[in-house]
Amino acid sequence: MAKQPAWATALNDEDWQFLKRFLLADGSLKALAQEYGISYPTIRIRLDRMIEKVRAADQPGAMDEFHRQLRVLVTEGRVDPATARQLLETHLAALNEKKPKEQNTNANQGEEQAP
Numbered sequence: 001m002a003k004q005p006a007w008a009t010a011l012n013d014e015d016w017q018f019l020k021r022f023l024l025a026d027g028s029l030k031a032l033a034q035e036y037g038i039s040y041p042t043i044r045i046r047l048d049r050m051i052e053k054v055r056a057a058d059q060p061g062a063m064d065e066f067h068r069q070l071r072v073l074v075t076e077g078r079v080d081p082a083t084a085r086q087l088l089e090t091h092l093a094a095l096n097e098k099k100p101k102e103q104n105t106n107a108n109q110g111e112e113q114a115p
Contacts (some may be wrong), residue, residue, distance in 0.1 A: 010057035015050055022047070049076070066091050086113045 011019070025031040033043040056071040070088055073079040079087070 004027070005053040006062070006068055007058035010053055010068070011050070015053070018046065018050065063092075 021035060022032055030040055033040045053072055054073045056075040057068055059083050062068040067088060070084050074081055074084045
């Protein structure tokens with residue numbers, strides 16, 4: 001099975017269900033609003049949030065999966081931007097601490113293998 005693109009992995013089950021219903025409604029937000037029994041503006045807001053989530057997950061420049069997921073959480077309003085910045089800084093600091101240890105381990109392994 002092919003690996004899913006980053007934007008697809010950011011969508012939860014509810015998002016996928018909404019997307020399926022949107023497609024089956026031939027892309028008509030009016031029909032979708034009637035199906036859900038809610039107003040057109042409410043459906044439009046739901047679609048706009050989903051679009052922002054996809055953009056956040058698909059945006060180039062994400063350093064790793066943690067950074068990508070953090071962007072999605074901010075877009076969903078589950079994490080505020082200030083907290084996200086703090087989490088990302090802590091994550092990057094932890095990665096930087098880990099790199100020298102890995103380099104030392106690799107260097108030591110290379111010395112053991114030398115004749």
